Amino acid sequence: MSETERWILAYFEEHGTVDGKAPDELLDANYFELELLDSLGVVQLVVGIEDDFGVRMESSHMQDPRFCTIRGLAAIIDEERAA
Amino acid sequence: VILGVAQVVVNVADLGAPSESLRAAGFTERFAERELPNNDAKRPLQAHARTELDMVHFNAPDGGVAVELTAYGGEAPAGRAAYQLELPRRVSVLASEPEGSRAFWGALGFRDAGDRLEVRAMRPEWSLDVALVDRAAHEPTTVDADGCVLVTLLTTGLDADLERLCQAGLLSRLAPPWEESIDGRLLRVAMAEGPSGELIELLQPPRQSKQSDREN
Numbered sequence: 001m002s003e004t005e006r007w008i009l010a011y012f013e014e015h016g017t018v019d020g021k022a023p024d025e026l027l028d029a030n031y032f033e034l035e036l037l038d039s040l041g042v043v044q045l046v047v048g049i050e051d052d053f054g055v056r057m058e059s060s061h062m063q064d065p066r067f068c069t070i071r072g073l074a075a076i077i078d079e080e081r082a083a
Numbered sequence: 084v085i086l087g088v089a090q091v092v093v094n095v096a097d098l099g100a101p102s103e104s105l106r107a108a109g110f111t112e113r114f115a116e117r118e119l120p121n122n123d124a125k126r127p128l129q130a131h132a133r134t135e136l137d138m139v140h141f142n143a144p145d146g147g148v149a150v151e152l153t154a155y156g157g158e159a160p161a162g163r164a165a166y167q168l169e170l171p172r173r174v175s176v177l178a179s180e181p182e183g184s185r186a187f188w189g190a191l192g193f194r195d196a197g198d199r200l201e202v203r204a205m206r207p208e209w210s211l212d213v214a215l216v217d218r219a220a221h222e223p224t225t226v227d228a229d230g231c232v233l234v235t236l237l238t239t240g241l242d243a244d245l246e247r248l249c250q251a252g253l254l255s256r257l258a259p260p261w262e263e264s265i266d267g268r269l270l271r272v273a274m275a276e277g278p279s280g281e282l283i284e285l286l287q288p289p290r291q292s293k294q295s296d297r298e299n
Contacts, residue, residue: 044288051291
């Protein structure tokens with residue numbers, strides 16, 4: 001698991017309703033469908049990502065299908081950091 | 084970036100009967116706050132000076148927009164409500180300045196869909212249609228009127244959103260940002276009025292530094 005994936009996972013464990021799900025189970029799950037975070041939780045996640053990783057999340061990122069999973073979101077963040 | 088619509092706010096004289104109506108329609112209560120202090124920043128958008136309010140937040144069934152009921156203490160609701168609410172996810176605005184209103188909602192990320200403006204978000208319940216009804220309305224809109232008074236938007240850059248609206252000359256009145264704890268979470272809140280009297284509320288979690296807030 002990458003450092004970015006670990007950061008997001010820790011966020012969900014702290015702020016979401018993961019209910020004892022294993023990390024491997026969460027990585028590719030659609031956290032919107034599972035309702036792991038409410039609307040304020042998601043905006044808080046995006047602000048946290050921008051603050052901690054120094055990237056700007058744009059509307060296009062949120063339209064990206066990868067945004068809905070921890071693994072996909074981590075890939076978006078890593079791409080932005082590398083750009 | 085605006086992520087979508089958190090809720091529409093419906094102000095009422097008393098929370099009791101409207102809450103029951105929502106429950107009967109399949110809405111589920113998520114949280115309630117009693118005797119919240121009314122922030123003075125809201126005063127330009129209120130008909131009367133208020134000291135406190137009660138609120139109850141409901142999630143909608145079947146992907147509809149969430150509804151927050153508010154009831155201000157003191158005098159009865161007064162002024163004009165900005166919106167006509169049509170569940171599950173549509174509001175209408177009496178648009179005395181339709182072109183300005185289109186630009187206002189466009190600057191907030193709403194797409195012009197012909198007979199309405201729409202925001203399509205990551206979750207259906209964060210989406211909303213705004214219909215502009217071409218008609219003048221002279222009484223000022225207020226957040227303590229009786230009816231649907233606010234559309235609440237989730238943003239990662241509240242200051243930048245306000246700056247963009249201000250620079251474009253699209254803000255009529257403003258309740259400048261303040262911090263408030265809602266359902267146990269600290270949030271930055273601001274309210275603003277568009278060209279036709281449409282009132283919006285912006286919510287953003289605080290950033291780690293104020294400088295970072297200004298930059299975003």
